[in-house]
Amino acid sequence: MNRIKQLFQEKKNILSIYYTAGYPNTGDTIQIAEALEKSGADMLEIGFPYSDPVADGPVIQASSKQSLDQGMTLNLLFEQLKDLRKKVTIPVLLMGYVNPVLQFGVEKFCEACAEVGVDGCIVPDLPMVEYEEFYKDCFEKHNLSNVFLITPQTAEERIHKIDGLTNGFIYLLSSSATTGKNLEVGNTTEAYFSRIKNLNLKNPTMIGFGISDKQTFDKACSYANGAIIGTAFVKAIADGNLEESVSNFMKKFKG
Amino acid sequence: MKYKVNEKGYYGDFGGAYIPEMLYPNVEELRQNYLKIIDDADFQKEFHQLLKDYVGRPSPLYLAKRYSERYGANIFLKREDLNHTGAHKINNTIGQILLAEKLGKKRIIAETGAGQHGVATATVCALRNLECVIYMGEVDIERQAPNVARMKMLGAKVVPASSGSKTLKDATNEAMRDWINNPVDTHYIIGSVVGPHPYPDMVAIFQSIISEETKKQLLEQTGSDQPDYVLACVGGGSNAMGMFYHFMDDENVKLIAVEAAGKGVSSGFSAATTYLGKEGVLHGSRSILMQTPDGQVVEPHSVSAGLDYPGIGPQHAHLFKTGRGQYVSITDEESLDAGLLCTQLEGIIPAIESAHALAYLEKMEFKGGENVVVCLSGRGDKDLDTYIKYFNL
């Protein structure tokens, strides 16, 4: 069974961490994954960097740029992930924009994911219609979950369509925003989270964008199967000893 | 209709709407409404009234005598430089501001390269009393200072884009991020035939007034509405698409699109997209773009801020791939020389963007007597600094 499915069957209050591959140093990708699992992360989203990340705020933009300037490519990333499954047991997704995938080759990308033991992908600028027509078969053949995003503005009919098209989880954005905006849980956000909860979707949901501390994490968990932390983590590992930074950061949530 | 957009938002292999979910509701709202709104008789009436009384259309089609003598062909200049605000960009911003009002939007954002689209957007926002935020690359803010001052005077907020090459591509990224963060009351007036469907089609429709008028004017002046050639420069491609629009299905009219070669197509400092680019996705559509083998977008270079963009609109990619259009390029130096030549032969200082199209005349061979229309997309006031430095004036 796909590791993502298994995780959601077995656990609640799932903590998923996003980080940019090749940041702060090109060789850090696997080390961060191991450290995160060791300190209690339930799932990982490894970002493959892109030169024009329109859905990202300044922190993830900067980490992407640094990683690219230091030479990160998809080829290199898959090379780094070769022994992933000897070192990491939790589900791993790759997250990035569609153009690098297109240039790498969709089929080859899916094969490479399957080969190194990646369980799913999040490609925010890959539209649902394109996915359905050109990517879905390939993803399914390689047992990869494709995760879609929804926002407070996503129409209900579309949410159901997305629910039918994916088999991992649904990524609930706390608001329509680029990454790194702080989550303000006001009445409208809570109403939106409740509305989604009451749709009884077949897929689990994870809340993301703007989760930065235990309080916002717990809040998110009361409405969804868990939450995703990105910007706050990327900031936390910018400098200093990597193992220490990771473990200190995770203590805030798992302590 | 062979070259127009299909119901899925594609031109052959190009187009689509590659956008994150955050932009979907806005883009979908546009997609469902743009044709309905544009085709409405009241909209058409108001649009054309403003083009006439405010922009000063129709823009003249001027038979340039001394150019014609030089090249041995009838060289016509479509004078978009005479529009209010000095370029073709205002055709599109008038259309989109009326559309934004119909959609009930309260806040307008735009990207700009040369500053012409920024000025044209700030102008219509002043005209209709709407809040206006313009994103502009730091490099462009410096090299197009007069336009920055104009935008501010018009009441717009000019926000510098400081990522990447600090030019048009990065300004576009910032505008898209703004739209993601302001999903409800904001309309994004994209300045060229780029972006997710329906933008390329919508902008082309608003700019198509250029070729609509040209056809009528040619018929009056030459007895035929079919020229032998039409030429235009291509940044994203909006003046070119406006110039080509009503000639696309007239297969005997040759369409020539002039890209910016920068310091030379092989110099590493170029914006000659069709020559250097490959198929890929940028700013919401599948098209041709300059990129590394790993799919990272390459930073372009052109002396002209309006052409300093690593992609072209999807419809251009289609015209290129099908061979319907001929895509050529002109270097920085060739364009500046052509700008001076136009000034001295015809008494018209062209925008450096437009000078790229004019420069290609030097490379064409004419049998004699052909009718050639060049889109003079804008005036050169904004470029005086660059001209002065280059020619030591």
Ligand SMILES: Cc1ncc(COP(=O)(O)O)c(C=O)c1O
């Ligand atoms: C005068 C002029 N011509 C051409 C362009 C290039 O844009 P497009 O290719 O969309 O016509 C610009 C852009 O700023 C411009 O100001």
